[in-house]
Amino acid sequence: MSTVDTYKQSRGDTIGLYTFMVAGIAIAGITTWAAVARIIEVLPNRDVTVFADFSGTIASAPIGPDGAPVDVELDTALITAESLPGASVAALVIQQIVLALTVIVVVGCLIGLCRNIIRGQVFSRTNTVLVTTAGFTALAGFALTPFFGNMGANGAFARLSDRTFNNVVLAVDPFALIMVAFVVALASTVFVVGDRMRRDTEGLV
Template sequence: MSEKSPFGASRSDLWAVLIVGGVIVVSTLVGLVVRLVEIVPNRDVPVTVQLMGERLALPLGPNGEPLSGEVSTATIQVSDMPVATYVSALGAAIVPALATIGVVVCVMVLCRNLMAGRFFSRANTRLVSAVSVLIALGWLISFLFSTMASNGALALVADRELLESVQFRVDWVAVLAAMGVGALASAFHAGERMQRDTEGLV
């Protein structure tokens, strides 16, 4: 029979968390390697660009007949990117992967602590705070790198009129997630303080 933690989780539950976290880490690393293989040679690098409702002829009709459509996102291939664009493309690939791995590792350690019955502790508060910071900084730095890579790639192949149609989209999901986890960190901190006060009264 499997051992139970103080709040009912078994050793198999811990292994399930570790396995799922390990799968996410490995898949993230594989995706990062694939992306770096595309970027590092600096030849025909696919770069995603954001456009403001640009109308283009798309081969979507019968027998590939072009149809007019509105495009807000496109992937273009560029070669011989300048240093700034090249570094930005690398950063846009590396930063989200590292942030994801960092978040997963923190969550795995947090789950281990919770399953061991360690709830409101300084370590758990720091782990939750680290998750919030990783989400926020990962999103911000990734957004900056992606924007710079997009602008640099378009500058190589597009005319000025198209460059003026570039728009920036903010992923509010990441922002809200960072805020939510930050609120959770505050709750952990309050619980930790209450636990210390309670222990001091005993």
Template structure:
């Protein structure tokens, strides 16, 4: 019975340089995500004049786009409102959304950097790498669904407070279902590709 041999390096210098660039970019993205969330949480912590990104559906407003700046009706698809304050539940939803965003980005970057480290050592397909790819996909999917869910709670609370609960926004959602389906498909495809590659590599090593 033959024992598996370590995988020889398969990356060219150009490939390795690309992966090292990915490492630097990943670290920068993680730092940006944490800084962004910290800034947004700090800005909302006082719960005064909180700026909230808000989607709109079938909402008509007036904009100075006509001759000599005359008002013209436009349909809003999104905007930013400033709420004097937010309900407690919405404020906590904002904190959770920002914390979850930062946690998801940092986790995904960490998983992909671990994958990159393994590839740089010449091991592309393995059970560990398959698990890393699958975990990154699952975490991304959780973030893509969870962050918009909490952001929607923030937007609904802001509009309810501003309108004194006279505007019903219960049907407005920020979650993009096609994007979730796309992320799930890509994550499943990547995990399957690494699993098949790992199996083929182990079968090949067993024949040597």
């Protein structure tokens, strides 16, 4: 049996992996519950509160002497509209579905990876697929979740301003997206190389 193929972790490592698995299940459960609650909140389409990004927007805040208003530049805020266009409601629902599915898939893949590592299988084709699937799912979720959220916010802006307020903001930070893509590619490459080493050294002592 190849020494690269199997690995016997310490008791502490095993406990850590089981703890990670339990935490992952808890995160997936909480995220799904929060997504369902948000969908229930949005679907009636009454007094919908959305998270909004702003760009170069000045507002007054009571932070001066004795609460005097002072101009500040908004970065993000929660805004509430009496109702949203149907497309915006759909976008907010899709946002929560994408978020929940992303977390469930990523957690499921990582739990499968932890289970295989506990069994002594570190580098294998299965683990490579699990890592790659988790990585690219996280990447897609990272890009799509704020995109659909921004669509919902734009609907709120349109209703509140009667389509007179233009607040076009890029929902995804390109630099952060590139960094996530780099980490995903690196992790996938490490497991591809590790699996190749395992196959090349099969039968060696």
